[in-house]
Amino acid sequence: MTENLINYYGPILNRYNLKADFIEEFGKVKKVYTKNGVFALKTISAKRALEFPTIIRKLYKSGYTKIVPIHATVDNHFLTLFDNKYHYLMPWYSNELGEERDDRHQLLFKELARLHSYSSKEFEVVEQEISEHHRFHIEQWDRRKEFLESFITKCENKWYMSPFELQFCSIYHDTVQGSNFAYMKLEEWYEQMKETKKNRTVLNHGKVSVRHFLFDKNGSGYFCNLEDSKVGTPVNDLVLFFYRTLHTYPIQSYDCFEWLSTYRKYYPLKEEELLLFLSYMAFPEPIYRCVYKYENSKNSMSERQFVASLQRAYWQMKNIEFFLTTIVEDERRRKAQEELELNQEENQSHT
Template sequence: MGEANTRNYGPILKQYKLEPHFIEEYRNVKKVFTNKGVFALKSARKISNTQFPSMIQMLYQKGFTRVVPIIPTIDGSYLVFQENQYHYLMPWLNNSIVDERDDRHHLLFKELAKMHQYSLNEIQQAKTNDIYHHYENITKQWDERDGYLESFVIESEKKWYMSPFELLFCTYYHEISLASKYARSQLDKWYELSEETKSFRTVLTNGKVSITHFLFDEHGKGYLSNFEKASYASPINDLISFYYRTLKTFPILCDDCFGWFQTYRSHFPLKEEEIYLFLSYLTYPEPIYRCVQNYKNKKEKKSEQEYVRLLQKAYWLNKNIEYFSMKIVEEEQRKKDQEAAESHTE
C-alpha cells in the first residue's frame, strides 16, 4: 500500500520538491515520510473557502502563530488541484498529548480566544445596517419554524392513532416551545443592546472547532488546524458549532463545558450583547425543527424507529444545552449582583 501511495501522490509531492519514501493513510489525511522529514498531506473534493491559506498567513503576520501552517509549493501555490481534489501540505503534528482530556480542552479554548483577539475587527453600525437586517431575518425565520412545529402538533393530535414519532414529539412540544420563547427573548435583548452600542465585532472564525483538530508539537504546544471553512463572523459562531457537536450525546450535566467557556472568556471577554446572541442561537431548538422537517418530507429512507431515535437525540441535545446555558445565566447574574453590591458600598 505504501509503494502504491507514493506513486499516486508522487506528482503532487514533486511540486514541493519532496521525494516520498512511504505514506500512511488516515482517511483524508496522509502521513508522508519524505527525504526532508514527515508531513501531512490533506485532500478534499470540496473546500468551502479556498482563500483560507491567506487567512492563516494573516494570523502569522499579526503575531498569532498557534495555527498549523500551510506549506507552499515551489511556485508559491498553497492548494494543488489534481484528480478532482484539492491537496495541501502541512507539518505533521500529533493530536494527542499525555495531559488530561480536560486540560486539552482548556488549551484549545485558550488558543481559540487568542486567535479571535488577534483578528478582532469592530464595525460601527453607522456604516452598515447589518444588525437590523440580521435581527429581522432571524425573527422571520424563527416565526416560520415555530409555526411549522405548531402545525405539526395540531395535525398529529387530530389523528385517532398517532405514529410513535408524532406521539413523542407531542410529548416534547411544550418544552420545545419554551426553548423557542427563551431564545427569542435573548435575541431581543441582543438587538436592543446592539442598537445602543451602535457596533458589532467580527473575528476570523475557524468554522469547525474540534478537539480532534487541535494538534500538538513535540514540546506539547497546541495548534489550531482545519481552516477550510474559515470566515470572518461573530466570535460566537465558533462556540456555537463546538457546543452543538460536543453536547450532541446522551443526557449529561456538562460542568466541564462551562469551565471551557470561562477559559475562553478569560482570554477574550465577550460583550454583554454577544452573550445574549450566543444564548439565543444556542437554545433555539433548530435540531428538533430539522428532525421534524426530515420526518415530514421523508427525503431520507429511514424507519419509524430510526426517526424516533433521531428525535430523542435532538431532544437530549436541547436538554444538555439547557443545563449549560443556565450555568452561563447564573454566572452573569452573579457578576451583576457583585457589581451592584460593590457600587452600593462605594
C-alpha cells in the first residue's frame, strides 16, 4: 500500500524536489516522510483552488502570518495540478499541545480574533441594504415558523400521534421561545443598524475547529484548511463553531462563554454584531430541519432514528439557550456597572 502511494504521489513531490520514504493517509491529507522532513500533502477541489492562492496572498499582505506555511513548487506555484486534482504542500504540524497545558480553545479564539482583526474593514451601508438583510431573514423565519405551526396543528388533530409527533408537541413551547428571542434580537439589530449605518467585514476562516488549529514544535498555533475562507461578518465564524460545539448531550458549561470572551477581548464585537450573533444562534433551525425532513423524506430514516434526531436537535437548542442566557446576563451586569460608574463620576463632578 505504501509503495503504491509513493509511486502515485511521486510526480507531485518531484515538483518540490522531494522524495518520499513513507506515506500515511489521513483522508484528504497525506503525511509524507522524507529525508528533508515530514510534510502534509493535501488535495483541494478545483472550485476552491481558484480562490485559495489569492486568499493566502492577501493574508500575508495584511501582515497576518499565523497560517501553516504553504511550500511553493520549484516553479514558484502554491498549487500543483496532477491527475485532474489540485494539491498543496505544508510542513506537518501537530494537533496536540504539551501535556502540561491544554488551553487550545483559548489559543484558537485569540488567534481567530487576530485573523479577523487583520482582515477587518469598516464601511458605510445604506438603509436599503440593511432593510433587505432584515427582510430576508424575517421572511425565511416566517416560512419556517408557519411550517412548524401547521405541523403541530396537524399533530394535535390526530387521535393517535406517532412517537416523533408526540415528542415534537412536548418541545414545541421551547421552540417558540427560541424563535421569539431570535426575532427580538434581529429587530434590535435592525434598529441599531439604522442608527449607525456602518458595517464590518472580515475574512472568515470558514471551518473554525480545533482540528484546523495546529501547533509547531514551539507550541505556537497556526490555522490550516482555509479553502472555505470568505469575506463576511465576523459573526459567521462564531455561529458555525458554536453550533457544532453545542450539538451534543445536554451540558451546562461556561466554556463556550469563556472562549467567546477571549475572542471579544482581542476583537471586541460591536453591539449590533453581538445582537446579530444572538439572533442567528437562537433561531431553532435544527428543529425545523428535522421536522421538515420527517414530513418530506419519511423513508430516509426509521421512526426511531427520527425521534433520536429530534432529541439531539432539542438538546442542541437547550445548550444554545444556556450559552445565550449567560451572554445576556453578563451584558446586563456590564452595562449596569458602567452606568453605576458613570453616575458616580457625575456625582463627584458636582461636589
